[in-house]
Amino acid sequence: MNVLVTGATGYIGSAVAEALQTAGHQVIGLARSDDSAHKLESRGIQVRRGDLRHPASLAEAIQDVDAVIHTASTNDADMAQAERSAVKTILAALSGTGKTFIYTTGTWLLGNTGDRVATEDSPLDPTPLIAWRAELEELVLSGRDHHIRTIVIRPALVYGQGGGIVAMMVQSASQYGVVQYVGTGENRWTLIHVEDLSRCYVAALEHAQSGSLFIAADDQVIRLREIAQLVSQATGIPGRVQPWHLDEARAAMGAFADALALDQQVNGAKAKQALNWQLQALSLVDELTGGSYVVTR
Incomplete structure (x- = not known):
């Protein structure tokens, strides 16, 4: 077509x-x-x-x-x-x-x-x-x-190819030497x-x-705090993570902060079944430990 x-x-x-x-x-x-x-x-x-x-x-x-x-x-x-x-x-x-x-x-x-x-x-x-x-x-x-x-x-x-919101976290960590996550970090991202x-x-x-x-959506559901820990490893500052209070994040980012704080689990089975769609790409863990988000110093 x-x-x-x-x-x-x-x-x-x-x-x-x-x-x-x-x-x-x-x-x-x-x-x-x-x-x-x-x-x-x-x-x-x-x-x-x-x-x-x-x-x-x-x-x-x-x-x-x-x-x-x-x-x-x-x-x-x-x-x-x-x-x-x-x-x-x-x-x-x-x-x-x-x-x-x-x-x-x-x-x-x-x-x-x-x-x-x-x-x-x-x-x-x-x-x-x-x-x-x-x-x-x-x-x-x-x-x-x-x-x-x-x-x-x-x-x-969406993640992968060194882009998306995960890339924003990586860039911020590289610049400020700490990974901030909005809220408690207990919220889940699919x-x-x-x-x-x-x-x-x-x-x-x-x-x-x-x-x-x-x-x-794939089958990965990961808590934001765990993603922040992985980002800290990828950027060479292991363990340097800290929460960012939602009110403070709102003052800096507006409604984007509320989106980042969403606790979501979603199911992508319909697309896989109806479209014969198959998942092939690297997991977020793999991308952050040896893939497109790893920062070389």
Whole structure:
């Protein structure tokens, strides 16, 4: 298929683009800047110029593709507004075509699960940072009523290839000589390696039914304090970890602090079974003890 990927130079999008290429699909990347365009071209990705904030350019980029995979995010104060506009533009462009639209949200929409293991059927209790994504999930899935093959993927906390939130912890530890974690550290994170996640997108593109929603998560559930200890080992400061009171973290990071403090257990069995999706990538422990996060001094 000819697949347009938004965010194809980003953390998740670049991995998705590579996985699509490996699977034999023609990848088209949406580029807002010359720098992004050059990065895409260097990886053998066809470039379409466009901007999530400019609906006309986005609609034009979509015209002759078979599928759109939306992984981009503006990551600014106008993110929610830009995302709503982009989703509505994509749905309008694909309406009546039977073509595929895969949208990315996340398990933070499920809020604190505690000892309960959440699935795709669990009620939403979104953390404030991304609460607005809940309505967009519904909007995307309703596209099936307009002859669009719509799919939503909710990744767990993404790690691997030296990126994501774990990379932020590594960088902070390297700079300040201590690993801080928000709250008590007893909260649990459910994880997914970015390479396994990218293969989930490919499997969904090739096999998912319209209107499907999938949690993309592996079998790792690790307490934040344990992750902090692993980060301290990876950065050469073993054992130098300390809690960061949630109120203080909120003052510094806003609603992002509440997201980091979520206690979550989620189940990715549906995607594995329905899509024949198989996990292959390194565990977080392996990535932090001998993989992409180890800091060489």
